[in-house]
Structure formats: C-alpha cells, structure tokens
Amino acid sequence: MDVLTKILVIEDEDNIRENIQELLEAKGYYVRSASNGKQGILEAIDFRPSLILCDIMMPKMDGFKVLEYIRKTSIVQNVPFIFLTAKIDRQDIRHGMELGADDYLTKPFTSKDLINAIETRLKKQQKIIGEYAKVKHELDTTVFATYYHEFNTPLHGIIGGINLLINARDSFNDKQIQELLYSILKSGLRLNHSLANLMLFEEIKRAEVYTELLTMFSNGKTQGNWPNRIETELQTMAKEIYNRAGDLNFSMQAVDLNINPEYLLRIVLELTDNALKFSKREQVVHITGKKQGDVYIIEVRDIGKGFILESLDQIAPFKQMNRNKLEQQGLGIGLYLVKRLIEFNSGELKIVSSEDVGTTVTVTLPSLGL
Numbered sequence: 001m002d003v004l005t006k007i008l009v010i011e012d013e014d015n016i017r018e019n020i021q022e023l024l025e026a027k028g029y030y031v032r033s034a035s036n037g038k039q040g041i042l043e044a045i046d047f048r049p050s051l052i053l054c055d056i057m058m059p060k061m062d063g064f065k066v067l068e069y070i071r072k073t074s075i076v077q078n079v080p081f082i083f084l085t086a087k088i089d090r091q092d093i094r095h096g097m098e099l100g101a102d103d104y105l106t107k108p109f110t111s112k113d114l115i116n117a118i119e120t121r122l123k124k125q126q127k128i129i130g131e132y133a134k135v136k137h138e139l140d141t142t143v144f145a146t147y148y149h150e151f152n153t154p155l156h157g158i159i160g161g162i163n164l165l166i167n168a169r170d171s172f173n174d175k176q177i178q179e180l181l182y183s184i185l186k187s188g189l190r191l192n193h194s195l196a197n198l199m200l201f202e203e204i205k206r207a208e209v210y211t212e213l214l215t216m217f218s219n220g221k222t223q224g225n226w227p228n229r230i231e232t233e234l235q236t237m238a239k240e241i242y243n244r245a246g247d248l249n250f251s252m253q254a255v256d257l258n259i260n261p262e263y264l265l266r267i268v269l270e271l272t273d274n275a276l277k278f279s280k281r282e283q284v285v286h287i288t289g290k291k292q293g294d295v296y297i298i299e300v301r302d303i304g305k306g307f308i309l310e311s312l313d314q315i316a317p318f319k320q321m322n323r324n325k326l327e328q329q330g331l332g333i334g335l336y337l338v339k340r341l342i343e344f345n346s347g348e349l350k351i352v353s354s355e356d357v358g359t360t361v362t363v364t365l366p367s368l369g370l
Helices: 014-026 037-047 063-071 090-099 110-145 150-167 174-209 211-217 228-240 260-279 334-344
Strands: 006-010 031-033 049-053 081-085 103-104 248-250 285-292 295-302 348-354 358-366
Touching: 006 037, 014 031, 014 110, 031 037, 037 049, 049 063, 049 110, 063 081, 063 150, 081 110, 090 150, 103 110, 103 260, 150 174, 174 211, 174 260, 174 334, 211 334, 228 248, 228 260, 260 285, 260 295, 260 334, 260 358, 295 334, 334 348, 334 358
Parallel strands: 006 031, 006 049, 049 081, 081 103, 248 285
Antiparallel strands: 285 295, 295 358, 348 358
C-alpha cells in the first residue's frame, strides 16, 4: 500500500467516522476526517485527497451538496467520490450518479466491502491518470516538435517589428510605421488563434479521458441577436489578419439554438478562417445560416484551392488537408475542433470540396427545444 494515498472521510456519526479512520490507517492510508459537509469541503481543498468517502444525510450540508461543490472545484473535481448511506432509494442513487458519484456503499457494510470499493476506485483512477499522461505526452511531443514553426514565425514577426520601432523608428515614415504596426498586430492575432485552438484541443482530449467533463461541451443556449456578434468577429478577422474586409458575404438568421454561444462562434470563425486562408483576395466567402424545419443550417462557401476529402474520418488532429502548395498551413487542428464541437452538440457536418474549385461546409444544428 502506498502510504501517501490520502482518503478523506466525511461522516457525522462519530463512532462510524472513527471506526473507518482506524481501519484505513491500519491498512496504510493517510486519513483525515470531517463531521459535517461544510467542514468536509474545507478539508478537501486543503488536503487534496486521493479519494473521498462521504455520508449523505448530514447536518449543515448533505452529501449531495458536498459532491456538487467538489465537482465544481478544479483542484478536487476529479477525485473519486464514494457515498456511504443507509438509504437505498433508486432516485437518490440516480441523483448521486448524475452529480458525479463513483460508487455507493450501503450501511452497514463490512470492512472487506469498504476496502474493495476503495481499491477498485483507486485502481481505476490510476489507469485514467496514466492514460491522460500518455495523451498529454503525445500532445506535447507532436505540437512542440512538429509545429514549432507555427509559433516561432509570428513570434519572430512580433519581436522583430518591435525591435525596429525601438531602435530604428526615425528611419521610417508614418505610412511605414503604420504597416509595421499592422504586421505586428497580424502576427499577434495569428499566434493568439493558434494558442486558443491548442487550449480547446487539450480540453477535449482531457474530457475524452475524464468522460464526466464531456457535458461542458454540450451545455448552453444561444439566444437573442447573436449573428451581430459573429459578423463583427468575422469582419475583424478578415480585416486585421487577411486585409480582406470586403470579401465576406454574411447572412445569418437569429434563431435560438441548443449550443453554447462561444462554441457556435468558434465553429463559424474557424470555418471562415479556413475559407479566407485558402482563397485569394476578391474571392468572396459566403456565410449563411437559416432555420429549416426543426434544424438550423449553417453554410460556409468559398471558391479557393479546395482539397480532396473522401471521408470525414480523414479529419484528424494535426493533419493537413492536401494544401501543401500554400504557404499558410496552421496547426492542422481547426477542422478537427469544429467536427468535435458539432458532434458534442448532436449536429452534423458535411464537406464538399474540389481542388482549384472551392469548398462548401454545411453544419446542421438542432434548434432550441428539441
């Protein structure tokens, strides 16, 4: 037994709490205890246990409230949580599982039952941690070895531009200084875009290991006059990054949708970014959105370089789509992120593309209330 394995026991009955603590310490666990829910939360944050045992019926705060708070607190939200309860009501069990409980032990339980439940959950947690570490290692290796150029290039542009302004400003006229500032801004925006995509990719990969986190991608409603915000963001991107403010034709109908507004914005922004990136100036990109029956149809269409896509299964992280002729490539995760966000929100993605003809991407999302 690893003596550093820490267990927190939250139980209001003194004799039960003391007996559990004595048993677990005899087995080599490092144990802390709390006699009520509020104290238990404070102990969890301070102690950062490997596993939590918690009674349901307690004064001041019941076990359900404790679990709900734990799952919303980042430093302990993934800690295995086992309820100890004299209640065996199916509705209570279902409620606990929905909140993120890992197991239930019904009182009275034997020492063997308790130890088996703890060891089973700890082994599962270790497996999850190992899988996540492997995913993180693969991500780190892939990103920083293979795509170093994507970060290095804009950084050099920013550093070089600022260096010129500091040390050789008098050598430039106002127009040249304005162009230099624009170049720095463009590099900064591109770098910020790449980092935002990497952060979202990391969140998705983490949620695929800790599956209880997947709901964060499907919770939320988009309501009100949201097309105005999206159009503003698209026009800013087209102007500041591509100097193509006049190349967007935007027409999206305001309809209430079952998707987080930030993820809706990310989908349309990423698809439009690709359309601008792989088309030329004065090749207009069309962005439309309208309700058709019980769904909402988004279409992003360009007449740019296009690419060969036989199946949506080809869309994978850090994979370019046969556009090697073009200088701007990016990280190769934008389309993958779009695909995953659409899947998380019960939508559909369709791509029709031909080399040197253009690309039409169609996104189907459920309307609010379905």
